[in-house]
Amino acid sequence: PVSQPLSPKGRGEEERKLLRCRELADAGRLADARVECEQTLASSPTADGYALLGVIHQAAGNLDAAAEAFRKALYLNPTHREALTHAELVSRSRGQTAAADAYRARLARVPGGES
Secondary structure (H helix, E strand, O other), X not given: OOOOOOOHHHHHHHHHHHHHHHHHHHOXXXXXXXXXXXXXXXXXXXXXXXXXXXXXXXXXXXXXXHHHHHHHHHHHOOOOHHHHHHHHHHHHHOOOHHHHHHHHHHHHHOOOOOO
């Protein structure tokens, strides 16, 4: 993984920025959320950040960009439940049944991943 460990101070700042991105997305300000999320990821690439970016792209209907963001999240953390869940949904909506099934199987192997 490319991401470097953050200092406790840096981690708090990153979490604050990602929370702000999530708030913007929840308010329907997807373009603003995407820009802020991409800026945060440029300095602090994390699985949580890429998963959030994927959700933002997915909500905006940009499934190719969403799939790419989820792929990056899973590179950084192969057991990231949110990324696996959304990657499955995006793959299924794109007609990629085999990929969707593979994500679902991976999610089932993650503790607490699937009931």
